[in-house]
Amino acid sequence: MSTTDAQGRVRSWTLTPSKPRFTPPPGAVDAHCHVFGPMAQFPFSPKAKYLPQDAGPDALFALRDRLGFARNVIVQASCHGTDNRATLGAIALSNGMARGVAVVDPAISDAELDALHAGGIRGVRFNFLKRLVDDAPKDRFLDVARRIERLGWHVVVYFEADILDEMLPFLAAIPVPIVIDHMGRPDVRQGPDGADMTAFRKLLDSRDDIWTKVTCADRLDPSGPPYADFVRAVRPLVEDYPDRVLWGTDWPHPNMESVLPDDGALVDTIPHIAATAELQHKLLVGNPMRLYWSD
Numbered sequence: 001m002s003t004t005d006a007q008g009r010v011r012s013w014t015l016t017p018s019k020p021r022f023t024p025p026p027g028a029v030d031a032h033c034h035v036f037g038p039m040a041q042f043p044f045s046p047k048a049k050y051l052p053q054d055a056g057p058d059a060l061f062a063l064r065d066r067l068g069f070a071r072n073v074i075v076q077a078s079c080h081g082t083d084n085r086a087t088l089g090a091i092a093l094s095n096g097m098a099r100g101v102a103v104v105d106p107a108i109s110d111a112e113l114d115a116l117h118a119g120g121i122r123g124v125r126f127n128f129l130k131r132l133v134d135d136a137p138k139d140r141f142l143d144v145a146r147r148i149e150r151l152g153w154h155v156v157v158y159f160e161a162d163i164l165d166e167m168l169p170f171l172a173a174i175p176v177p178i179v180i181d182h183m184g185r186p187d188v189r190q191g192p193d194g195a196d197m198t199a200f201r202k203l204l205d206s207r208d209d210i211w212t213k214v215t216c217a218d219r220l221d222p223s224g225p226p227y228a229d230f231v232r233a234v235r236p237l238v239e240d241y242p243d244r245v246l247w248g249t250d251w252p253h254p255n256m257e258s259v260l261p262d263d264g265a266l267v268d269t270i271p272h273i274a275a276t277a278e279l280q281h282k283l284l285v286g287n288p289m290r291l292y293w294s295d
């Protein structure tokens with residue numbers, strides 16, 4: 001269960017997950033995680049839909065070491081709006097072992113984009129979850145996508161399965177590589193050949209530069225560890241698209257209210273969705289390094 005402090009700030013994570021049985025390969029990247037604050041230094045957005053307790057870089061890097069990972073990709077969380085200073089601050093403290101994905105105001109200047117690049121940002125995130133953001137202007141997002149092409153960046157898109165159809169023209173118009181968060185949140189209980197996974201595979205087949213994060217067993221599979229439905233639905237995806245998948249913890253698990261995810265148990269799903277050393281290396285090292293540390 002999440003807990004709430006006297007200021008109404010929520011905590012939905014643990015600093016002491018179980019030690020995973022699975023040992024990630026050397027150089028493994030946690031390619032989806034966030035930092036919150038510290039609020040005194042990096043205040044949350046006035047438009048934030050949740051107010052978390054501090055989960056700063058020290059805690060993130062301690063988790064990384066505890067789980068046996070080497071690097072992080074820090075994704076700007078909606079509670080920080082378009083102020084990327086918390087993400088940039090964490091990257092700056094990582095000794096080159098973190099890179100990031102920003103959320104930007106579409107009116108951002110080219111000089112500001114250059115500054116984000118210098119700070120370790122390699123992509124922008126477009127969030128379409130109504131419970132997290134007030135608006136998601138597709139035309140302005142497309143303009144941003146065109147403007148980041150020169151930097152060699154990609155876009156990360158977050159939406160849920162019920163709007164996949166209406167997302168298709170927008171996704172087709174994006175001129176840079178696309179990473180879909182959490183596979184567009186399919187209902188994994190439908191299995192690997194269910195309607196959600198079938199529609200998602202169709203999207204992956206429409207372009208060879210659409211990647212996805214095979215993440216968030218904790219959000220997608222209410223049955224809990226060992227996340228049998230998630231494993232059954234996701235393993236064939238990893239096998240069929242081995243060069244376009246990424247994995248991450250999603251720590252500090254924003255908005256997980258009823259269950260406090262155990263990051264050790266999440267890491268232990270990896271050998272079940274990527275059963276060979278070769279698939280594990282692509283998922284955890286080769287693919288994220290290609291996308292985030294190609295320079």
Ligand SMILES: O=C(O)/C=C(\CC(=O)C(=O)O)C(=O)O
Pocket residue numbers: 034076077078079127132158181250253254255
């Ligand atoms: O961490 C995630 O990927 C998922 C989130 C939070 C989020 O995306 C955000 O705050 O920007 C969610 O479903 O609440």
